[in-house]
Amino acid sequence: MSAYQNSEQMKGDFYTQKFEAGKRDGTLILNMGPQHPSTHGVLRIVVELDGEYVVRAEPVLGYLHRMHEKMGETQTWGGFIPNMGRVDYGHPMAWNWAYCGAVEKLMGIEVPERAELLRVIMTELNRLTSHLLWWGAYILDLGAFTPIMYAFDDREMLLDILQRPTASRLTYSNFRVGGLQMDVDDKCIEMIKAFIPHFRKRLPMYKDLVTDNLILRRRIEDIGIIDQDMCRRYGCTGPVLRGAGVAYDVRRAEPYSVYDRFDFEIPTQTSACSAGRYLVRVAEMEQSMRIIEQAIEMLPSAQGGYIVDKAPKPAMKPPVGEAYFCVEGGRGKVGVYVVSDGSKTPYRVKLRAPGFSNLSAFAEAATGTLIADAVAILGSLDLIIPEIDR
Amino acid sequence: MNTFRKHVIQPIIDCWSLIVGLKITGKYFCKPLITVHYPREVIDSENLSTYGGHVELIGKPKDPATPKCISCMMCVTNCPSGCLTVVKSKAPKPTADQEAAWKAAEEAGEKVEKPKAPKNPAKFIYDYTKCSLCGTCIENCPAKSLRFSNNIYWVATSRAEMKIDLLARLKGQAAEVSAPAHAPKSEASAPAEKEA
Amino acid sequence: MSAFVQQLLVLIVAAVAAMIWLGINALVWVYCERKFAGHIQRRPGPFEVGPHGALQPLIDGLKLMGKQLLTPDNADAILYWLAPILSMLPVLLLFLPIPYGPVLTGMDVNLGLLLILAFSSFNGLAVLLAGWSSNNKWGLLGAARAVSQTVAYEIPLLLVVLAVTFMTGTLSLTEITNMQAGHIGNWFIWKQPLAFLIFLVAMFGETNRAPFDLAEAESELTAGFHTEYSSMGFGLFFMAEYGYMVVMCSVCSVLFLGGYHGPFPGVDGWWWMLLKTFALLSFMVWVRWTYPRVRFDQLLNINWKWLLPLATFNLLATALILKL
Ligand code: SF4
Ligand code: SF4
Numbered sequence: 085m086s087a088y089q090n091s092e093q094m095k096g097d098f099y100t101q102k103f104e105a106g107k108r109d110g111t112l113i114l115n116m117g118p119q120h121p122s123t124h125g126v127l128r129i130v131v132e133l134d135g136e137y138v139v140r141a142e143p144v145l146g147y148l149h150r151m152h153e154k155m156g157e158t159q160t161w162g163g164f165i166p167n168m169g170r171v172d173y174g175h176p177m178a179w180n181w182a183y184c185g186a187v188e189k190l191m192g193i194e195v196p197e198r199a200e201l202l203r204v205i206m207t208e209l210n211r212l213t214s215h216l217l218w219w220g221a222y223i224l225d226l227g228a229f230t231p232i233m234y235a236f237d238d239r240e241m242l243l244d245i246l247q248r249p250t251a252s253r254l255t256y257s258n259f260r261v262g263g264l265q266m267d268v269d270d271k272c273i274e275m276i277k278a279f280i281p282h283f284r285k286r287l288p289m290y291k292d293l294v295t296d297n298l299i300l301r302r303r304i305e306d307i308g309i310i311d312q313d314m315c316r317r318y319g320c321t322g323p324v325l326r327g328a329g330v331a332y333d334v335r336r337a338e339p340y341s342v343y344d345r346f347d348f349e350i351p352t353q354t355s356a357c358s359a360g361r362y363l364v365r366v367a368e369m370e371q372s373m374r375i376i377e378q379a380i381e382m383l384p385s386a387q388g389g390y391i392v393d394k395a396p397k398p399a400m401k402p403p404v405g406e407a408y409f410c411v412e413g414g415r416g417k418v419g420v421y422v423v424s425d426g427s428k429t430p431y432r433v434k435l436r437a438p439g440f441s442n443l444s445a446f447a448e449a450a451t452g453t454l455i456a457d458a459v460a461i462l463g464s465l466d467l468i469i470p471e472i473d474r
Numbered sequence: 475m476n477t478f479r480k481h482v483i484q485p486i487i488d489c490w491s492l493i494v495g496l497k498i499t500g501k502y503f504c505k506p507l508i509t510v511h512y513p514r515e516v517i518d519s520e521n522l523s524t525y526g527g528h529v530e531l532i533g534k535p536k537d538p539a540t541p542k543c544i545s546c547m548m549c550v551t552n553c554p555s556g557c558l559t560v561v562k563s564k565a566p567k568p569t570a571d572q573e574a575a576w577k578a579a580e581e582a583g584e585k586v587e588k589p590k591a592p593k594n595p596a597k598f599i600y601d602y603t604k605c606s607l608c609g610t611c612i613e614n615c616p617a618k619s620l621r622f623s624n625n626i627y628w629v630a631t632s633r634a635e636m637k638i639d640l641l642a643r644l645k646g647q648a649a650e651v652s653a654p655a656h657a658p659k660s661e662a663s664a665p666a667e668k669e670a
Numbered sequence: 671m672s673a674f675v676q677q678l679l680v681l682i683v684a685a686v687a688a689m690i691w692l693g694i695n696a697l698v699w700v701y702c703e704r705k706f707a708g709h710i711q712r713r714p715g716p717f718e719v720g721p722h723g724a725l726q727p728l729i730d731g732l733k734l735m736g737k738q739l740l741t742p743d744n745a746d747a748i749l750y751w752l753a754p755i756l757s758m759l760p761v762l763l764l765f766l767p768i769p770y771g772p773v774l775t776g777m778d779v780n781l782g783l784l785l786i787l788a789f790s791s792f793n794g795l796a797v798l799l800a801g802w803s804s805n806n807k808w809g810l811l812g813a814a815r816a817v818s819q820t821v822a823y824e825i826p827l828l829l830v831v832l833a834v835t836f837m838t839g840t841l842s843l844t845e846i847t848n849m850q851a852g853h854i855g856n857w858f859i860w861k862q863p864l865a866f867l868i869f870l871v872a873m874f875g876e877t878n879r880a881p882f883d884l885a886e887a888e889s890e891l892t893a894g895f896h897t898e899y900s901s902m903g904f905g906l907f908f909m910a911e912y913g914y915m916v917v918m919c920s921v922c923s924v925l926f927l928g929g930y931h932g933p934f935p936g937v938d939g940w941w942w943m944l945l946k947t948f949a950l951l952s953f954m955v956w957v958r959w960t961y962p963r964v965r966f967d968q969l970l971n972i973n974w975k976w977l978l979p980l981a982t983f984n985l986l987a988t989a990l991i992l993k994l
Contacts, residue, residue: 112807112810114807114808120892121888121889121892122889122890133811136811136815136966159554160552160554162552162554162610163552163553163554163610164554165554165608165610166554166555166606166607166608166610169606169608170606223962224889225889226889226962226963227880227881227883227887227889227961227962227963228960228961228962228963229707229711229958229959230499230707230710230711230959230960233711233712233713234502234711234712237508237712244521247521247524247525247526248524250526251524251525251526251607251609251622252526252607255606257606257607257608257609258609260613265609265613266609289498292491292494292495292498293494293495293498293499293960294495294962296491296494297491297492297495297961297962298485298488298489298491298492299492299881299961299962299963299964300962301488302964302965302968303962303963303964303965303968397552397614398552398554398610398614399551399552454965454966454967455811455890455891456887456890456963456965456966457965459889459890492961495960495961496956496957496960498960499710499956499959499960500956502709502710502711502712503706503709503710503956505712506712507709507712507713507714508712508713509712509713509714511714511717
């Protein structure tokens with residue numbers, strides 16, 4: 085024992101010390117993260133290990149806090165939109181939509197039909213990219229290196245498609261209050277039409293290579309049970325909730341925009357384990373494609389342009405009041421609450437990140453599992469750390 | 475018997491999935507590569523044409539070296555990140571003779587035709603480090619003088635280089651277009667070109 | 671006396687040759703693995719250094735050598751640096767008794783198989799030392815995993831080897847090879863198919879290769895036992911891993927695939943041995959880039975609940991058939 089070991093630094097920071105207080109005999113306290121390969125960013129989890137079994141776990145957040153909510157109070161109403169593209173790099177369009185939807189609600193703007201359909205198409209395409217990213221990264225967490233490359237092969241095509249009407253490839257901020265930034269061109273629609281059959285052909289390959297794989301199934305089945313009761317307690321939404329057997333999807337439960345016109349299913353699984361969440365997401369990809377197909381069919385007969393006439397300028401002044409709008413993001417219910425005091429900047433912007441609630445359930449779900457399972461559970465929650473920390 | 479089936483027979487049957495997996499990776503092993511092998515290959519220009527790089531100015535159709543910009547400052551005020559700096563041109567300084575002539579005319583009660591300041595901006599500086607590529611400036615430009623460049627090969631080694639003088643860039647582009655002989659392989663030389 | 675000197679000379683030459691062979695193998699297989707992985711993932715893999723990136727592993731090795739050797743605070747420096755050496759040295763020894771060709775045998779000992787099995791367990795010790803002495807919690811977890819894994823997987827390995835030796839009655843690898851001379855039908859894979867499968871699976875466990883790479887498991891334990899190692903400390907572990915792979919595959923081809931004997935009479939030679947070993951190595955690489963990693967308890971379950979009973983059954987069946 086050197087002097088260093090007895091010094092203050094060796095005792096760890098506030099969180100470790102707090103955690104250390106309830107330590108059992110013969111256990112090991114381990115910091116997973118903030119730099120750990122499978123926390124996808126800078127999430128830190130303090131775990132107490134008995135052998136390889138997790139006795140307690142506690143996520144420590146805040147390493148990627150960028151004050152998006154506070155920034156909302158200093159930006160103009162329109163100027164806050166680019167922030168929405170950065171909250172969640174996985175499914176930024178859901179956030180775009182939630183914010184624009186809230187402001188539209190506040191200002192009483194009717195979005196033209198065509199713009200709504202385009203929003204649906206793009207958001208669903210974005211959901212596909214989000215799920216593909218999760219899929220690849222999750223399998224990577226479980227130790228297979230190749231599937232992520234195949235997933236990115238398809239994801240790259242989607243990005244090429246989305247690049248045309250948005251001019252970006254990752255942090256989309258193409259939504260505007262009243263519609264969209266740009267219209268799609270014919271080439272883009274053609275590419276989408278070509279992509280869907282291609283992707284349908286790829287899905288069986290994914291199934292054979294990964295979903296059916298004996299090792300993978302043994303790794304994720306019956307691991308990390310987050311049942312309905314837990315979902316209610318922690319406020320889990322999205323695939324976590326649907327994996328627990330609740331067919332709750334904002335697109336169906338509180339249909340916003342034109343979602344009530346589409347015919348799609350809400351995949352659910354009753355197993356409530358990591359495999360359930362996995363299968364829900366995989367099934368959701370097919371449903372997203374169905375929605376896109378229907379939306380593309382409706383597109384030529386849709387009224388209006390890609391943005392409402394006389395769209396508000398970025399320096400708009402919505403009337404005094406407040407509004408809440410929520411959409412179904414790749415990870416769950418994305419909600420934005422805005423308060424206006426009638427000035428050029430929002431009085432308050434509150435972001436409801438689904439990942440935050442989903443992560444809260446981790447500590448309970450991971451208790452008593454092996455450390456490898458903890459990684460599998462963490463991945464199955466589909467965490468995007470920037471969204472959790474905001 | 476059921477437990478025997480579940481714990482012994484089923485795993486053996488499931489092992490087939492491992493062979494299926496090997497078959498798939500084996501199949502892809504034999505297929506051609508799909509990555510773009512930069513710098514031996516470059517991304518096709520079709521894809522590149524929709525790429526949204528940093529913001530750049532658009533020249534007048536007849537005079538590609540001068541931007542369409544009318545220095546209205548819409549882009550500057552609306553940019554959420556404050557990355558644009560536009561300096562309006564001043565009117566040319568009148569000579570002493572002109573000034574005297576105007577004064578005389580004014581005293582005589584005539585309306586003086588003073589030369590107006592040119593609308594073109596004198597300076598158009600864009601700080602790429604701050605830009606969030608949101609496109610607000612592009613939408614709000616009344617003169618349609620801004621667009622995303624397709625410059626995917628943009629490289630800078632210092633922060634100062636990230637501040638782009640868009641006017642100089644436009645001039646450079648105009649010169650390149652008007653003198654194609656100097657840049658025979660514009661596609662290939664694009665990455666190496668010193669921007670701005 | 672002169673016979674002794676001659677023996678000694680042969681041994682020294684063989685040891686040097688083994689060292690070179692090991693170095694070449696590590697370089698070649700690092701390159702091949704990365705190329706294979708690249709093509710499976712539909713990208714080119716290393717491409718810039720040398721033609722098709724062929725010199726990449728060499729440059730990587732040089733880069734590793736150029737790095738600083740770091741000893742973590744509070745690590746047991748002696749054990750910490752002993753571990754990579756301990757992991758590397760036995761590999762050299764392991765190459766000696768393997769018959770690569772009719773005359774290409776470093777040391778034709780009649781207990782060759784035993785020697786290999788005995789010295790290959792050194793790796794477990796080295797990994798334990800590495801993880802334990804580096805004063806890192808991840809390292810410790812990796813070490814604990816590695817030990818229980820190597821110990822467990824050695825048993826079925828021994829049992830299947832025993833089954834083969836029941837048939838041959840010798841532990842000399844050269845003699846085992848010679849018993850499979852003639853044509854492809856004489857290879858032991860046909861007489862011991864179950865043993866071959868068990869050996870194949872246990873081989874992954876014994877060499878810590880994916881999907882059984884639990885000791886490093888970078889998505890769980892960051893890098894497991896070699897988390898703290900830098901420079902050639904890591905390099906030696908890396909080389910040893912490839913060394914063990916080559917040894918295991920060579921042993922497998924000697925035991926089951928006829929060693930240097932061709933599939934039909936008259937074409938015997940070291941190239942067959944090389945071909946078989948490389949085919950097995952490619953298979954290991956292929957598997958690594960296809961499957962997810964198993965969980966630790968599953969890894970042990972596979973061993974204790976499947977491989978061990980099967981290997982025992984195989985041994986008993988072999989004994990019974992031989993007796994009859
Ligand atoms: S793209 Fe957005 S951030 Fe960039 S200069 Fe234009 S308005 Fe400003
Ligand atoms: S670029 Fe457009 S918006 Fe900006 S100052 Fe010039 S004319 Fe105005």
